Amino acid sequence: xxxxxxxxxxxxxxxxxxxxxxxxxxxxxxxxxxxxxxxxxxxxxxxxxxxxxxxxxxxxxxxxxxxxxxxxxxxxxxxx
Amino acid sequence: xxxxxxxxxxxxxxxxxxxxxxxxxxxxxxxxxxxxxxxxxxxxxxxxxxxxxxxxxxxxxxxxxxxxxxxxxxxxxxxx
Numbered sequence: 307x308x309x310x311x312x313x314x315x316x317x318x319x320x321x322x323x324x325x326x327x328x329x330x331x332x333x334x335x336x337x338x339x340x341x342x343x344x345x346x347x348x349x350x351x352x353x354x355x356x357x358x359x360x361x362x363x364x365x366x367x368x369x370x371x372x373x374x375x376x377x378x379x380x381x382x383x384x385x386x
Numbered sequence: 387x388x389x390x391x392x393x394x395x396x397x398x399x400x401x402x403x404x405x406x407x408x409x410x411x412x413x414x415x416x417x418x419x420x421x422x423x424x425x426x427x428x429x430x431x432x433x434x435x436x437x438x439x440x441x442x443x444x445x446x447x448x449x450x451x452x453x454x455x456x457x458x459x460x461x462x463x464x465x466x
Contacts, residue, residue, distance in 0.1 A: 335452060349426075
């Protein structure tokens with residue numbers, strides 16, 4: 307079995323109101339020097355077969371088709 | 387400036403309906419052998435000061451106070 311972690315983040319320049327809200331909340335909690343905060347998503351996926359090359363190809367296809375919106379998001383796939 | 391990535395994931399045993407929905411959707415898209423899928427959150431945080439030890443302590447406090455619900459979630463802090 308292969309375990310993979312997919313991280314989906316907003317592209318630079320795409321507004322992230324959720325991140326901005328967290329940024330302000332951290333300031334309000336007294337954390338000084340907090341710069342930009344951006345929020346993304348992480349998916350931990352288990353794949354039944356043991357073929358690493360196929361797993362990587364499958365994971366990329368999953369990101370393109372379902373997990374990420376490639377117009378505004380980047381993704382990174384990591385086999386763990 | 388220090389850049390950090392915080393990954394917040396659900397603890398084992400905590401139900402993840404969003405992950406389950408993704409699991410089924412991937413099956414429906416024709417990806418075979420997809421096992422468990424769990425969804426989590428990622429935060430990319432920029433800290434203005436350059437003190438790595440203070441940054442790590444701050445980030446842990448941020449997770450405990452705001453970014454993660456430690457009753458049901460684990461977090462991992464990584465300085466990048």
